[in-house]
Amino acid sequence: MSILELNKATIRFGGLVAVNEVSFSLNKGDLFGLIGPNGAGKTTCFNLITGVYKPTSGDIFFNGTAITGTPSNKIAKLGICRTFQNIRLFKALSVLENVVVGGFLRHETGLFSALTYLPGSIKETEKLRADAMELLKVVNLEQVAHVRSADLSYGMQRRLEIARAMATGPELLLLDEPAAGMNPLEKEELLKMVRKIRDEHGMTVLLIEHDMRFVMNLCERIVVLDHGEEIAQGPPSAIRNDPKVIAAYLGEAV
Amino acid sequence: MKFWIIRILSIVGAIGGCFAIQGIAHTQNDYTQRLIILAGLYVTLAVSLNLINGITGQFSIGHAAFYQVGAYLSGFLSVRFFQSAHLPPMVWLFCMMLAGAAAAAVAGLVVGLPSLRLKGDYLAIVTLGFGEIIRIQVQNTPALGGSYGLNVEPKIQSTAFVWLLAVLCVAVCRNLLKTAHGLPFLAVREDEVASSAMGVNVTRIKVSAFILGSAFAGAAGALLASYEGFITPATFAMDVSFIILTMVVLGGTGSITGSVISAMFLSYLPEYLRGLKDSGGGPLTLSGGTVIAWMVAVVTTVAVIRWIYSDGGRPRLQRFYGLIGAIVGGFVVQLAVGTGLNHINKLHDAKVEVGQLRMVIFAMTLIVLMLLRPQGVFAHHEFSWNWVSKLFKRGKGATA
Numbered sequence: 230m231s232i233l234e235l236n237k238a239t240i241r242f243g244g245l246v247a248v249n250e251v252s253f254s255l256n257k258g259d260l261f262g263l264i265g266p267n268g269a270g271k272t273t274c275f276n277l278i279t280g281v282y283k284p285t286s287g288d289i290f291f292n293g294t295a296i297t298g299t300p301s302n303k304i305a306k307l308g309i310c311r312t313f314q315n316i317r318l319f320k321a322l323s324v325l326e327n328v329v330v331g332g333f334l335r336h337e338t339g340l341f342s343a344l345t346y347l348p349g350s351i352k353e354t355e356k357l358r359a360d361a362m363e364l365l366k367v368v369n370l371e372q373v374a375h376v377r378s379a380d381l382s383y384g385m386q387r388r389l390e391i392a393r394a395m396a397t398g399p400e401l402l403l404l405d406e407p408a409a410g411m412n413p414l415e416k417e418e419l420l421k422m423v424r425k426i427r428d429e430h431g432m433t434v435l436l437i438e439h440d441m442r443f444v445m446n447l448c449e450r451i452v453v454l455d456h457g458e459e460i461a462q463g464p465p466s467a468i469r470n471d472p473k474v475i476a477a478y479l480g481e482a483v
Numbered sequence: 484m485k486f487w488i489i490r491i492l493s494i495v496g497a498i499g500g501c502f503a504i505q506g507i508a509h510t511q512n513d514y515t516q517r518l519i520i521l522a523g524l525y526v527t528l529a530v531s532l533n534l535i536n537g538i539t540g541q542f543s544i545g546h547a548a549f550y551q552v553g554a555y556l557s558g559f560l561s562v563r564f565f566q567s568a569h570l571p572p573m574v575w576l577f578c579m580m581l582a583g584a585a586a587a588a589v590a591g592l593v594v595g596l597p598s599l600r601l602k603g604d605y606l607a608i609v610t611l612g613f614g615e616i617i618r619i620q621v622q623n624t625p626a627l628g629g630s631y632g633l634n635v636e637p638k639i640q641s642t643a644f645v646w647l648l649a650v651l652c653v654a655v656c657r658n659l660l661k662t663a664h665g666l667p668f669l670a671v672r673e674d675e676v677a678s679s680a681m682g683v684n685v686t687r688i689k690v691s692a693f694i695l696g697s698a699f700a701g702a703a704g705a706l707l708a709s710y711e712g713f714i715t716p717a718t719f720a721m722d723v724s725f726i727i728l729t730m731v732v733l734g735g736t737g738s739i740t741g742s743v744i745s746a747m748f749l750s751y752l753p754e755y756l757r758g759l760k761d762s763g764g765g766p767l768t769l770s771g772g773t774v775i776a777w778m779v780a781v782v783t784t785v786a787v788i789r790w791i792y793s794d795g796g797r798p799r800l801q802r803f804y805g806l807i808g809a810i811v812g813g814f815v816v817q818l819a820v821g822t823g824l825n826h827i828n829k830l831h832d833a834k835v836e837v838g839q840l841r842m843v844i845f846a847m848t849l850i851v852l853m854l855l856r857p858q859g860v861f862a863h864h865e866f867s868w869n870w871v872s873k874l875f876k877r878g879k880g881a882t883a
Contacts, residue, residue, distance in 0.1 A: 279680055305682030313680075319673035321863065322666070329663055330670045334682030336663065340691060343664035344655045348486060354663040397682055 230293060232257045232433050233309075233401055238277055238287035247273045249457040250287065255401070260427055261435045262448030262465075266477055269454040271437045272314055275403050279311050280304045291401070306334055311403035312390040314437070320379035324370055324389055327378050328361035331396030361396060367430075368392040368422065384415045388422070395426065402426065404436040408443050416440065420447055445469065453477065497650045505642040516642065520710055522750045523645035524703045527652045529730035529746035530739055531699035534656050536728070537737035538665070539692035540672025541598050542607045545614030546727045549697035551719035552590045552617060553583030553704025555627055558635040558714055565637055576639045576709055580648065580702040587701020588694045590617070595693030599686050614724055622716045632715030639709040648706065649743075652699045656739050660865075668692060672737075733852060735859025740866040745859075752848065756841035771833030772824030774840075776817045781847065784813035785854055792855075 231254035240248050248270040255261050263271050276282045278289060280301040288297050296304060310331070319327050336357070342350040365371040368388040373381060378389060387407055394402055407423070408416045420443065426432055438444045444451065445465040453461040453468060455477040461468055468474055508519045532546045557579035565575060590613075597609050622630045659665040670678040671688045679685050708714050730749050734741025759767040769777075791797070791805040825831045837844075852860065864870075 281676065281680075301676075301679040302682050302684050305680060310682075311680055313677065317674050317677035319670045319677065321673055322669055326666055326669075330666045330678065330683065331681045333663055333667055338664075340664055343662040344658050344695075346490075346654075346658040346661065350662045350664065354661075357663045393681065 230257075231255060231290075232259075232292055233278070233435070234290040235274075235278075236288045236290070238274070238284045238289055240273060240277060240282055241285045246457050248277065248284075248454075251452075251454065251457075251459050252287075253452045253459070253462060255433055255435060257400075257433055258427065258431070259433050259435075259450060260423070260448050261433075262444045262451040263435060263437045263454065264439070264441075264444055264451060264468075265454035265460075268456075269477075270457040271454055272405055273457075274454070275311055275405055275437065278304075278403065279309060302334075305397050305399075308398070308400040309403065310394040310397040310399035310401075312387075312394050312405050312407060314405040314409070316383075316386050316390060318378045318386055318389060318393070320377070322378060323375050324378050324381065325358060325361050325365065325374040327389060327393050328364055328396045329357050331393040332357050332360050332364075332398075334397055361392075364392045364396055367395070367425070369418075383410045384412070387411065388419070391422070391426075395430065395432070399432060402432045402434050404434060404438075406437050406439060408438055408440050416443055419443075423447060497654075498647065501643045501646040501650060504646050508642045518751065518754055520640075520642055520645050520706075522747045523642070523649045524707055525727070525730065525746040525750040526649040526743050527645075527699055527703040528727045529734070529742040530649070530652045530656055531696040531703075532727050533731045533734075533737065533739060533742040534659075534668075534699075535692050535696040536731050537735075537742070538656070538660070538672065539668045539689060541689060541692065542603055543594070543598075543610040543693075543696075544607050544724050544728050545594065545610035545612075546696075546700055547719045547721070547723040548594075548610075548614035548617040549587040549590055549700035550704040550707070550723070551621065551716070552697075553587045553701030554708040554714050554719070555621055555633065555704075556586040556701075557583045557705035558633045558708040559627060561635055561637065561709065562633070572637060572639045573641065573644075575637075576641060576644060576706070579705045579709060580644070583705030583708075584698040584702040587704065588698040590701075591693040591695075591697025592690060594697070595690040598689050598693065611721070611724075614719075614721060618716045618719055618721075628715070630716060632713055633708075635708045635712050635714060637709075638712035641706075641710075645703075645706050645710070648699070648702055653739055653743060655695070655699075657865075660739070669737075729849060733849065733859055735861035735863060737863050738859065738861040738865055740864070741859055741861030744861070749845075753841045753845055756844055757838045759837045767837045768834040769837060770825055770831050771835065772827065772830040773817075773821045774835055775824055775830070776819075776821030779820050780813045780817035781851065783816055784809050785851055787812065788855055 234254040235252050237250040237252055238248060239246065239250050251274060263274060265271055273282065277284050280296070280299050280303070283298040288295055290296065291307060291309060296307065319330060322330070336353060338350040338353050362371060362374060365374055368391060370385060370389055370392065373385065378386065381389060387410070391404065391407065404423070408419055411419060423434060423436070424447070427434055436448070448465060450463065451465055451468045452459060453474050460473045460477060461471045504519065508516045528546060528550060532543065535541050535543045560582060561575070561579060568575060570578070594610055594613050598606050601609055621627050627633055659668065667678060667683040667688050670681070670683055671685055675685050726749065730746045731742055733749065734743070734745035761767045787809040788806060791802055791809065
């Protein structure tokens, strides 16, 4: 059964059709790529899936249930979490605290228990911090756990975003240009990391990326968008040679 | 087990401390006692506004409205029902605090709801408007005394209650920040879209912050009403909101320690300046020349300090000496310019009472502090025993 399914998802902003009847579906354990030239509607697709925007028409299913128009925080609880293209960390918080915010949706003690500093909430805080520390090890950030997140290097901030999203314990992880701004070495490490996330943590990954080498190496299936429309879908080998895709990226032959 | 012992000891300590303050206050004259009470109320107000403004990042500038709601509701209830309730005064005062807190919490909910759609300056305008609506509504309600004010009977004065509320407010905010529950509040301040994507219920966090913060302000209002015995809408004018906001910003937005200290400092400063006396016992006066000299000295000192700190490459020690030098230099400039100007007869003979200049000095202190340290005195730091011991060790390490 597919874990995520877009069925003719469409969104219009006034006269602009940002995403037009896009349909694709992911199976559990997929490493799925979403590519296309700038302005193709990739990030808008993410925003539709995570509930930032409500589709004008069409449906989105997660594990068989419709999640169209569900608010973002509920979608995170259902098990879809994302990173952002323009990094959106909680800048004034430490690296560890950023990850704890991600894990916080599993909290059980109430606000009252926290305000009165009861043992339950203290223990829970310790547990959430320990869990967060484990995740920081996965992304190799345990050394800088107590540094203010705004002070990290760009590549580290990208990795921290992934750790923060993983902390919510998602079944489906959406990565929005995770390799942007990274050097080749960092990209190589990221590639291994994303594979590890899928293989060891059992998460399904859907990612947007501009670096073709990165996508072709990593993803098992790819959807290509252009001007909000889906122009191709299939394994990397097929996408690479698809004339429509080449035209979208390089323009028509004269 | 150890946890509970420490917990009980600290609660007993806090209560004991508050009664100790009351004991000290009773040995002082009425004026000093009033200052101690007002300081406690302002601590509560500043820390509770800090929860909304600094920790959750919702720019609210109508905090006096919640203060007023608490004060008027408890005043009204006291006038109507105290006689028939047959409760001891202290129990009644406690009930009034709860009632004031509850009423203000409802008001906080009402203001919190628009905060879900508004941000930054737009929210500020709504909260400002809300504050004015409450004040003008009370001014035009005869049952609440209108603009003549409301006589609150009975007058129950308890310094201990005021400070207990302040301690409770500080404790609640500190507990929030100590546990993981505080992080979503901070996350909402940092980035709403990202916190929502991480499963944080932004609506709930914002409304909780407004309800909690305004409830404390309401309880403070109830204590004010029963202490003063007389409240008018002018007691809660817009400038009270701004003073509370100033306390939060000056102390360092988000820092509880900063709010507490700046609340005490700013509620005391104008009163201190008002009470300055010269050696003869009359109000302290300065000649026109001296006043001008002070202005020149402050402006040059601030300019020099800003220049010293604008170059980040300077070593720490050099900057520190520069700071000391600039302050000493400021005094020298003041003396020199003052002596020079006082030779002009007109400036020498013009006498100004310092007490009358207090709001000018108050404003100038704020401007100077904001120029030298825009992030607030404490920035985002908090007092902790760890920090104290680190400071101590560092001092020892430097001498060794």
